[in-house]
Amino acid sequence: MTVARIASLIALALLIFTPLFLKNFYIFQMTQWMIYAIAVLALNILTGGSGQFSLGQSAFYAVGAYTAAIMMEHMGVNYVFTLPVAGVICFIFGFLFGLPALRLSGIYLALATFALAVAMPQLLKLHFFEHWTGGVQGLVIIKPDPPEFLKSMGLKVSQDMWLYYFTLVVALAIYFASTNLLASRSGRAMMAIRDNQIAANAMGVNVSLYKTLAFGISAGITGVAGALGAIAVAFVAPDSYTINLAIALFLGMVIGGVGWLPGSLAGAAFIVFVPNIAESISKGLSGAVFGVILIIIIFLVPHGARQVAYTAQHLISRIWKSS
């Protein structure tokens, strides 16, 4: 057993057992954490995998969230089935957006995705869609109850706890699918494009296909995260999905380490918990405290959690050998 495998088993055990000892509010926060981890992972596939930058993830997140909300509220669909639908719709949306994005790179792509993120809340507010989206007010969803069989087995599971485990299972499934994707032929093609597009093209990689595919997959996963987010918060409104969300996801990716999927968990923890910590240190200067914490982190570990993990792994294996 390698150090990395032991570490991931410990992390998994912690994720499974910690909520059993926590109050509902903290379980809810952990659910949020998992959901953002999925969204950060999605951005990681796009930026870390295929080298395309996106500030528009909040738009895909919003589409996923509204898909779930509309299906549950207007069509009475069970919440479980909204996830794959949100994923597919966002995949198509992302794939289509990836087509014009093919001609853009770097700063220009950042601006195009930024435009998408800015436009999305305004589009959701449009009078034209108000019947479905609820306009500025948004939609209130009924929080799902834990399934009956748990109760008949004599287990007392709260709504929050059930949602946490539900999210955890989805997150793990997405995580394994994503690591396999990046290790596959398609994943290697994407990474070749990231490292050198022209060389990848010369080696016979279909650059346009894999770049748009990366956009689609990333958007699809973000959509699933958005749907989960809508279910967990039990509410969707246009102003929850502004550019700030996209910026937060971007920060999460950088803090976790670009291209290192397990880092998404650390990055998501940063964006969920650090603003609260900053607020508790100083109310008036919470923005400054947040900025200073961020700067300290990028100064100490410019490669984020990835760097921490690698250093730790080195240290541990050295101690192992010397003993």
Place this chain on the structure above:
Amino acid sequence: MELFVNQVLAGISTGAIYACMALAVVMIYQAIDHLNFAQGEMAMFSTFIAFQLMQWGVPYWWTFPLTLIISFAGGVAIERALFKPLGNAPVLVHVAGFIALFAIINSVAGLTWDWTIKQFPTPFGNAPFLGSQLISTHQAGMIGITFLLLVLLFIFFRFTRVGLAMRAAAALPESAKLVGINVSWMIALGWGMASGIGAIAGILIAPVVFLEPNMMGGVLVYGFASAVLGGLSSPFGAVMGGFLVGVFENLVGTYIPGVGNELKLPIALALIVTVLVLKPGGLFGRVAQQRV
């Protein structure tokens, strides 16, 4: 027809704001090859410094150069303290640094000068310009100063040794080092100049949008958009981009029914993206070719 002309004029006067900011954006892009997301906040902070100096009784025409000097020094200091140590980190980490800077400056300004809206004086007055109700003398002065800055920047980048060295340092840092350019200080200088131009932009914009810590949020977005539309490699393009965005935004608001203030920005951005898809280097810029 009269409505059209009026809307174009009104667009040009808002465009002047964007053009000013776009110049600062291009300046930093020439120096460090990225966009600085904290640029708007830096300009806002400079404007507050000018405001504070005036509160202390310094006359306007003394405040102006003083603010410029302070902003220049501030820009250089930020580069030395924050971004030089990050030199070897990946680009995305730098972007995270810009975001951190944004949060810090915004929050500190809010605490120091509170979040209320403040009036900011203009040296040009607010009378109608040449009898037109749509452009005030202040806005005309702003357009004039923007063009003056543009000419100065053009001369600086084209004909002075420092300007050329700066372009070289941004374009090919390794080769620039080999020919004896101090790349590290060129970058610091670029930060200082961008901060100075930002200060000018802030001082010119503040009488129109009023002074408050969030005054630059919207302006910076339009500034980025204008700079990208015109071409990030070209100061002239950036200024033209600013006017184009201003005019277009106004015409969209007037002629397309159902477009309120809310949808102006998305539509303007959509147009810019369309332009970029057709012409990836911007209207006046050149596409950078990459070596394999």
